[in-house]
Amino acid sequence: xxxxxxxxxxxxxxxxxxxxxxxxxxxxxxxxxxxxxxxxxxxxxxxxxxxxxxxxxxxxxxxxxxx
Amino acid sequence: xxxxxxxxxxxxxxxxxxxxxxxxxxxxxxxxxxxxxxxxxxxxxxxxxxxxxxxxxxxxxxxxxxxxxxxxxxxxxxxxxxxxxxxxxxxxxxxxxxxxxxxxxxxxxxxxxxxxxxxxxxxxxxxxxxxxxxxxxxxxxxxxxxxxxxxxxxxxxxx
Numbered sequence: 222x223x224x225x226x227x228x229x230x231x232x233x234x235x236x237x238x239x240x241x242x243x244x245x246x247x248x249x250x251x252x253x254x255x256x257x258x259x260x261x262x263x264x265x266x267x268x269x270x271x272x273x274x275x276x277x278x279x280x281x282x283x284x285x286x287x288x
Numbered sequence: 289x290x291x292x293x294x295x296x297x298x299x300x301x302x303x304x305x306x307x308x309x310x311x312x313x314x315x316x317x318x319x320x321x322x323x324x325x326x327x328x329x330x331x332x333x334x335x336x337x338x339x340x341x342x343x344x345x346x347x348x349x350x351x352x353x354x355x356x357x358x359x360x361x362x363x364x365x366x367x368x369x370x371x372x373x374x375x376x377x378x379x380x381x382x383x384x385x386x387x388x389x390x391x392x393x394x395x396x397x398x399x400x401x402x403x404x405x406x407x408x409x410x411x412x413x414x415x416x417x418x419x420x421x422x423x424x425x426x427x428x429x430x431x432x433x434x435x436x437x438x439x440x441x442x443x444x445x446x447x
Contacts, residue, residue, distance in 0.1 A: 223294040226306045228315055234306065244312070245293035254324040256315055264289055267296045276302055283308035284289040 231256075231281055240279040256283070316404025317427040332410050333403025335443045336424040336433030342367045345374055345391035352390055353382055365423060365431055366394045372429040373400065400425040403432050407444045414440065 234240035242259040251261035294307045341364035366375040375394030421436040
């Protein structure tokens with residue numbers, strides 16, 4: 222179950238619940254600009270690299286916009 | 289893309305997954321910081337002058353004229369109590385000796401750019417439209433500052 226959230230929710234989850242912030246765009250786009258505290262986990266690599274995430278903490282994913 | 293990523297994580301057993309669907313476009317346009325090689329420090333918001341004069345709509349134009357004189361600015365903005373831009377007073381309005389209120393003299397709804405706008409695009413627009421500057425506002429309309437064309441061109445040359 223995935224919950225859509227706003228930027229205020231992002232800030233709250235980061236501050237209060239130590240959420241893991243994940244940009245799912247390719248590495249070049251992440252290197253250009255990303256939210257503070259975000260790690261890069263490109264969509265195509267999620268299956269291989271998701272084990273690096275902590276299942277006990279919330280995960281917030283984002284890309285550029287709604288597309 | 290992020291909904292697919294969220295679905296993948298859920299399928300992999302993550303139970304507490306959130307999707308910030310509006311993404312970094314929304315984050316940057318709200319004036320919040322972005323890190324990276326082309327992060328916030330390279331964007332329009334970083335070069336906007338936050339000290340551009342701003343006034344409330346019910347102030348007298350002549351009071352505003354006096355207060356703008358000597359600030360180094362030849363334009364100022366009219367904002368509401370939340371800092372949302374309502375209008376702009378340009379050189380012509382600020383040269384007028386009319387006994388009116390600011391909201392009668394201002395140009396309503398001036399063109400704006402977001403803090404996350406790329407400098408190259410803003411400069412190109414200013415040059416194409418022969419603008420001396422553009423107000424930088426967040427996505428909810430709050431004034432960040434004035435980006436002058438001279439500042440933008442100078443900053444772009446150094447990037």
